[in-house]
Each structure stands twice: as C-alpha cells, then as structure tokens.
Amino acid sequence: MHNKTIAELSQCLARGEFSSAELTQVYLDRIEKFDGQINSYITVTADEALAAAKQADAQIKAGTAGALTGIPLAQKDIFCTNGVKTTCGSKMLDNFISPYDATVISNFKQAGAVMLGKTNMDEFAMGSSNETSFYGAVKNPWDLDAVPGGSSGGSAAVVAARLAPASTGTDTGGSIRQPAALCGITGLKPTYGRVSRYGMIAFASSLDQAGPMARTAEDCALMMNAMAGFDDKDSTSIEHDVPDYSASLNEPLAGLKIGLPKEYFAEGLDNDVATAVQAAIEEYKKLGAEIVEVSLPNTGLSIPAYYVVAPAECSSNLSRFDGVRFGYRCENPKDLEDLYKRSRGEAFGPEVKRRIMIGAYVLSAGYYDAYYIKAQKARQLISQDFKQAFEKVDVIMGPTSPTVAFNLGEKTDDPVTMYLSDAYTIATNLAGLPGMSVPCGFVGQRPVGLQIIGNYFDEARLLNVAHQYQQNTDWHAQAPAAFK
Amino acid sequence: MSIERSDVEKIAHLARLEVIEADVPEYVRNLSNILDLVAQMDSVDTDNVEPMAHPMEMAQRLREDVVTETDQRDHFQQIAPQTENGLYLVPKVIE
Numbered sequence: 379m380h381n382k383t384i385a386e387l388s389q390c391l392a393r394g395e396f397s398s399a400e401l402t403q404v405y406l407d408r409i410e411k412f413d414g415q416i417n418s419y420i421t422v423t424a425d426e427a428l429a430a431a432k433q434a435d436a437q438i439k440a441g442t443a444g445a446l447t448g449i450p451l452a453q454k455d456i457f458c459t460n461g462v463k464t465t466c467g468s469k470m471l472d473n474f475i476s477p478y479d480a481t482v483i484s485n486f487k488q489a490g491a492v493m494l495g496k497t498n499m500d501e502f503a504m505g506s507s508n509e510t511s512f513y514g515a516v517k518n519p520w521d522l523d524a525v526p527g528g529s530s531g532g533s534a535a536v537v538a539a540r541l542a543p544a545s546t547g548t549d550t551g552g553s554i555r556q557p558a559a560l561c562g563i564t565g566l567k568p569t570y571g572r573v574s575r576y577g578m579i580a581f582a583s584s585l586d587q588a589g590p591m592a593r594t595a596e597d598c599a600l601m602m603n604a605m606a607g608f609d610d611k612d613s614t615s616i617e618h619d620v621p622d623y624s625a626s627l628n629e630p631l632a633g634l635k636i637g638l639p640k641e642y643f644a645e646g647l648d649n650d651v652a653t654a655v656q657a658a659i660e661e662y663k664k665l666g667a668e669i670v671e672v673s674l675p676n677t678g679l680s681i682p683a684y685y686v687v688a689p690a691e692c693s694s695n696l697s698r699f700d701g702v703r704f705g706y707r708c709e710n711p712k713d714l715e716d717l718y719k720r721s722r723g724e725a726f727g728p729e730v731k732r733r734i735m736i737g738a739y740v741l742s743a744g745y746y747d748a749y750y751i752k753a754q755k756a757r758q759l760i761s762q763d764f765k766q767a768f769e770k771v772d773v774i775m776g777p778t779s780p781t782v783a784f785n786l787g788e789k790t791d792d793p794v795t796m797y798l799s800d801a802y803t804i805a806t807n808l809a810g811l812p813g814m815s816v817p818c819g820f821v822g823q824r825p826v827g828l829q830i831i832g833n834y835f836d837e838a839r840l841l842n843v844a845h846q847y848q849q850n851t852d853w854h855a856q857a858p859a860a861f862k
Numbered sequence: 863m864s865i866e867r868s869d870v871e872k873i874a875h876l877a878r879l880e881v882i883e884a885d886v887p888e889y890v891r892n893l894s895n896i897l898d899l900v901a902q903m904d905s906v907d908t909d910n911v912e913p914m915a916h917p918m919e920m921a922q923r924l925r926e927d928v929v930t931e932t933d934q935r936d937h938f939q940q941i942a943p944q945t946e947n948g949l950y951l952v953p954k955v956i957e
Contacts, residue, residue: 703938704943739865739873
C-alpha cells in the first residue's frame with residue numbers, strides 16, 4: 379500500500395480493496411517503525427487520523443467521496459491546526475495549541491483527507507537544510523548523512539521515506555522545491571496568492587506561498603484542486619479562476635517552447651547535476667519540445683535582494699511573538715522590556731535572530747533607502763527578466779539546486795554559504811511566479827531535481843509538463859532502499 | 863559593509879531581542895558577512911527603476927464594514943501565558 383500514489387490509492391479505496399482506516403494504520407505503523415531514523419514528524423496525530431479515516435470510510439460507502447477522501451497526508455508544522463500543537467519548528471511555539479485551522483487545513487478536511495501529523499521544518503521556515511529546527515535536524519532518507527533540504531525538509535522526507543503518500547510545504551525562497559529536489563520527490567510552489575496564506579505562520583508575507591509535495595505531478599494536481607482558490611481571510615489572495623489541474627495532464631508537449639537561462643548553467647553548478655538536468659532536457663526534445671536559450675541577466679541580484687526583503691518582512695512578522703498572548707514566556711520578568719527581550723532571546727534560535735536583526739537593521743532610520751528600496755528596485759529588474767523571457771517561451775527549465783544534498787553540519791557554520799544553495803529558486807519568489815521541482819536522476823545515491831518555472835497562474839501547464847516527463851521516465855518512482 | 867559590536871547591541875535592542883554577551887562577536891561576524899552579500903546589489907544601476915513591493919501590483923481589497931467575527935476571547939486566552947478577568951497580564955508598566 380505504501381508504494382502507491384494518491385491517484386492509485388484513491389481508486390483502491392473506491393473499489394473497496396482496503397479501507398481508509400486500514401491504510402491510515404499502515405502509515406502510522408511505518409511512522410512508528412521508521413521515523414526514529416529520520417526525525418521527520420514533530421507531532422503524530424494517530425487518534426485524530428483514525429477517527430477521520432473512519433468518517434472517510436463512511437463517505438466512501440455512501441458514494442459521496444472525492445479524490446482525496448480517506449487519503450492520509452502530512453502537514454508542514456507551519457499550518458495552524460485546531461486543537462493540535464503547531465510549533466513552526468520553534469521553541470517559541472512548543473506550547474502552542476492552535477485555536478483555529480489554516481485555510482489549507484480546512485480545505486483538506488473538507489476534501490476528506492486524513493492528517494497523519496505535522497512535519498519537521500527549519501525554525502519559522504528559515505533555513506535550507508532543516509538543521510535550524512528546535513526539534514533537531516531531519517535526515518535524508520536516501521542517505522542518512524545528508525540533509526533533506528529545507529525549510530520543508532520534514533515534508534520532503536516523509537514522502538521519500540513512504541511515511542505519507544504526500545504532504546504540504548511552503549516556499550519563500552525555495553523551501554518546497556529545494557527539499558523536493560534533495561529528497562527525490564515532486565513539489566510545486568504556486569503563483570503568489572494562488573493558495574491562501576490564512577493560518578500559515580508568516581515569514582515573509584510578499585514571498586510566502588503554500589503548495590503540494592508528492593511523488594508525482596499527477597498527485598500534486600489532485601492536491602492543488604483542494605488547495606487553490608480565493609480566500610477572503612487572506613488580503614493578498616487572488617480572485618482568479620481555478621482550473622481542474624488534473625484535466626490537462628495528458629496534453630501532448632509537441633511544440634512546447636522551453637527556455638534555458640544561461641545563467642542557471644554557469645559557474646557554481648555541479649557538473650554531475652548539470653549532466654542529469656541536460657539529460658532531462660534531451661527527454662523533452664524527444665517529446666517534441668523546442669529548446670530556446672534565454673537570459674535572465676539579473677539572476678545574480680536575487681540572493682542579495684532576497685536577504686533584504688525577507689529579513690525585513692520577517693522582523694515585522696515575528697514582532698508578534700512577545701511573550702504576552704501566546705507562545706513562550708521567560709521566567710520572572712523584571713519589567714515589560716525584560717519580558718519581551720528574554721522571551722524572544724530565549725525562544726528564538728540563532729538563524730531566526732540573525733534574520734530579525736538584519737531586518738531591523740535594513741529598516742532602521744538612515745538605511746531604509748540604501749537597503750530596502752534598493753532591494754525592491756532589484757526585485758523589479760529580476761521580475762522584468764522573467765517577463766521578457768516569457769514573451770519567447772512557455773516554460774523555463776534548469777536545475778533546482780546547484781548541488782545534490784550536502785552533508786549534515788557541512789554548512790551550519792557559515793550562513794552565507796547556506797544561502798547560496800537557493801541560487802536558482804529565490805528569483806521566482808521575488809517575481810511571484812510558480813515553479814516545480816521534478817526528480818531527474820541521481821549523483822551517487824543522492825537525487826537531482828529539474829526545476830520548471832512557469833508564467834503567472836500557469837500551474838496547470840507546469841503539472842502537464844512534469845506529468846508527461848514522468849510518463850516517460852521512472853526517477854520519481856524510485857524509493858530509498860532502507861524504506862521500501 | 864561591516865558592522866560593529868555597538869551596531870549589534872543597538873539593533874538587538876530595536877528588535878527587543880536579548881543577545882548573550884558571549885554571542886555578540888559571532889553576530890558581528892555573521893551579520894557583517896550577510897551585509898557584504900547584500901552589498902552586491904550596489905553593482906547594478908537602479909536609478910530609474912520603480913521599486914517593486916509586491917509580486918502582484920494590485921490595490922488592497924476592501925470589504926463591507928460589517929462584523930464577521932464572533933467573540934472568542936475566552937477560547938483565545940486559554941493559550942495565553944497569564945490572564946486575569948479577561949485581560950492579559952504583564953509586569954507593571956506604570957508605577
């Protein structure tokens with residue numbers, strides 16, 4: 379059962395081959411047996427999952443089931459879940475039982491999905507290796523010495539290790555796509571505003587976007603059908619028609635114009651990763667696609683601009699954690715300032731503190747124009763690059779990450795080295811565009827991801843392009859030996 | 863661009879973050895490195911570029927001025943560190 383995709387499981391449930399309760403129990407047993415090795419869940423909600431599975435079974439019997447009814451899913455611990463601990467990977471929220479559901483969570487509940495638990499992540503989604511989590515690092519199921527990527531590292535690892543058929547992630551600078559690449563799974567970051575941010579703990583509000591992480595593009599499409607849509611509880615949610623993401627998966631790719639940005643194949647890209655990505659491009663040629671070289675000349679600005687915009691927004695968003703209304707409070711504060719400073723000082727980890735301080739610095743009097751306005755101008759240039767490229771091509775392809783998964787501890791001493799691992803993913807967040815990562819090979823036993831970037835609201839095309847590749851290759855179907 | 867100990871102390875105060883004395887040198891080093899990375903933006907001329915605050919250049923949506931939320935004060939205060947009579951308690955602010 380645990381090697382089946384959502385699409386397959388959905389059919390098995392409909393045919394009565396097994397029940398959702400049985401399926402859910404299989405996953406709970408696997409989590410019990412295997413999660414000690416990879417630390418991918420922060421909270422497992424076994425009782426709630428079995429209760430939801432029984433309800434789903436009743437719906438299936440009654441003939442009122444949808445595609446996700448009775449399907450077990452793991453949720454990133456950044457989504458508020460009513461009555462269930464929601465930590466965002468931080469000591470700050472270790473005692474936080476959310477009093478409400480995020481829209482993403484209520485959408486999945488409405489679709490009949492079963493939540494298995496909450497996945498580990500970098501603290502407040504700040505990190506590219508899952509090593510900043512208060513709950514300890516997640517290990518890569520393909521190689522236990524390697525990081526799973528981040529920040530949605532737990533969500534990627536549970537799918538790779540078959541501890542959930544699929545999961546949710548969030549992506550502010552690559553946090554769905556980079557861990558998807560490093561763990562050999564399929565992940566989609568939708569257009570900014572496509573999926574509601576309500577109840578998704580905010581990091582950088584003009585960049586954050588939630589999306590599906592699964593084994594196949596077909597499964598990502600099924601999840602997007604539940605996740606996408608307008609939500610009046612999110613002031614930046616966009617009123618734009620939601621297509622049936624499954625309907626166009628089988629469109630042929632003949633004539634598809636694929637842009638290859640030369641900047642994504644330049645210095646800094648690992649040779650073996652480049653070879654795997656080139657092989658994927660060759661596969662697309664066989665499927666009838668036309669390859670066009672494009673240029674995104676301001677690519678080099680994306681990391682510098684991001685490390686102004688994201689920290690600035692984070693310093694503002696994280697000011698809500700004050701030790702007063704919820705979350706961690708220090709012992710015996712001597713006055714209000716001491717309460718604020720020690721509650722925050724004791725409960726935030728070093729990476730979160732660094733970003734809050736950078737944010738406070740770039741927004742402070744005298745520096746605002748030099749840093750924040752300058753970064754917003756750089757962001758405009760990056761966005762214009764994509765606009766020009768999409769006049770010539772339908773999608774843009776390249777590597778998701780410059781290297782395969784690196785070793786645990788390898789980059790923790792130097793934040794800047796860690797930041798460079800998001801060199802190819804950050805620009806799409808700054809522009810607000812959708813992007814995917816699809817498994818396209820291995821270097822040794824560590825997976826390589828192909829990134830596919832689309833124009834605004836073109837998720838259906840991305841899923842179609844990824845699905846056609848997956849119909850003709852089997853990288854996405856491989857499982858790490860220790861978790862088969 | 864490198865920053866100094868006094869800068870770290872100042873921004874930690876602005877952000878209401880306690881930073882332990884022994885950690886200050888590491889923050890000075892790391893934050894300076896990050897600002898050096900950020901300074902790469904200066905290599906590009908942005909004089910006539912319009913700043914982009916948001917990926918969708920859209921106006922803030924407005925809604926009717928009607929009550930949509932119900933009072934859930936007791937529910938929300940269950941998770942507060944310290945409350946009394948429906949109020950959040952903090953150390954005394956005014957003598």
